[in-house]
Amino acid sequence: MKNLFRTNTRLKSIVLIATIMTAASLSNAQQMKPVSSGYAPANGIKVYYEVYGEGKPIVLLHGAYYTIEMNWGQLIPELAKKRKVIAIEMQGHGHTPYSDRKLSRATLASDVEQVMDYLKIDSADIAGYSFGGQVAYQFAIKSPKRLRKLIIISSVYKSDGWVPEVNSVFKKMKPEFFANSPMQAAYDAVAPDKTKWTKFLEQMIASAGEPFNLGDDNIAKITSPVLIISGDNDGMDKIELAKTYKLLGGGVAAGLQPVPKSRLAIVPNQSHVSLMNQTRVIFDYVDSFLE
Numbered sequence: 001m002k003n004l005f006r007t008n009t010r011l012k013s014i015v016l017i018a019t020i021m022t023a024a025s026l027s028n029a030q031q032m033k034p035v036s037s038g039y040a041p042a043n044g045i046k047v048y049y050e051v052y053g054e055g056k057p058i059v060l061l062h063g064a065y066y067t068i069e070m071n072w073g074q075l076i077p078e079l080a081k082k083r084k085v086i087a088i089e090m091q092g093h094g095h096t097p098y099s100d101r102k103l104s105r106a107t108l109a110s111d112v113e114q115v116m117d118y119l120k121i122d123s124a125d126i127a128g129y130s131f132g133g134q135v136a137y138q139f140a141i142k143s144p145k146r147l148r149k150l151i152i153i154s155s156v157y158k159s160d161g162w163v164p165e166v167n168s169v170f171k172k173m174k175p176e177f178f179a180n181s182p183m184q185a186a187y188d189a190v191a192p193d194k195t196k197w198t199k200f201l202e203q204m205i206a207s208a209g210e211p212f213n214l215g216d217d218n219i220a221k222i223t224s225p226v227l228i229i230s231g232d233n234d235g236m237d238k239i240e241l242a243k244t245y246k247l248l249g250g251g252v253a254a255g256l257q258p259v260p261k262s263r264l265a266i267v268p269n270q271s272h273v274s275l276m277n278q279t280r281v282i283f284d285y286v287d288s289f290l291e
Contacts, residue, residue, distance in 0.1 A: 032077045040118035042111040048095035049115055050087045053080030057124040059112060060087040061132030064204055065183045067094035067190060071129055074279040088115055098196035103207045109138035113146060125290060127151035129276060141218045150226045151286055154234045154275050158213035166235040170208040175201040220247040225261040227289040229282060231270030263289060
């Protein structure tokens with residue numbers, strides 16, 4: 001019982017530290033209003049989106065439990081200087097209503113495609129952080145003709161891509177760990193129905209605890225250029241990450257062989273949460289890759 005109490009306390013602390021760091025980063029974010037926003041019909045639900053800037057489109061997919069502002073608040077003003085930025089809040093997140101619809105990466109990726117249809121966007125670059133990166137991988141697999149370039153930030157395409165400690169945390173998460181956290185405050189500020197908070201958490205926690213694998217063969221078939229950005233201590237298994245990069249054509253002896261079209265960047269001294277606070281570093285990698 002004592003060990004269980006210690007484990008639960010430690011897990012709750014992880015959630016609080018992560019969300020406090022994210023909330024702190026927002027205080028330094030540039031305030032920018034979307035040029036348009038609204039809801040797009042997608043697979044039986046309404047998906048909230050915001051559009052910023054002009055130019056070639058890039059779609060942003062946030063991490064689990066995040067809103068657009070929490071995840072992308074600092075990066076959007078930089079991206080919008082050159083690009084048309086479409087930021088989406090996935091099922092149950094932020095402004096998008098909670099739904100009893102089964103939560104799956106395939107359905108969420110299909111939602112992204114339907115939002116693009118609604119906004120009359122034939123193809124776009126896709127960037128996903130953490131859980132959003134998993135959905136972005138799924139989009140690349142299922143809708144390759146709609147994808148230009150793929151950006152994956154601190155994310156995996158299979159459960160084994162995380163170090164064992166991360167998967168262990170996923171299995172022990174509980175809704176009460178998020179009580180009175182900045183994540184709950186962000187949810188309460190914009191959610192259409194604040195009473196769905198606990199159901200939303202239960203749905204997300206159940207999904208996180210289920211092992212998944214989008215398939216090595218499917219990743220190897222991705223033809224679009226891919227940029228992977230990882231923190232050196234962000235919870236991703238770096239051996240598995242090297243294998244992922246190899247599947248995407250990387251890990252070669254450049255100079256003796258052609259330079260691969262995909263790229264891998266590992267940012268030193270960064271955790272899963274702190275990595276997203278490195279706005280200038282991430283933007284420079286992304287901007288160079290897209291240009």
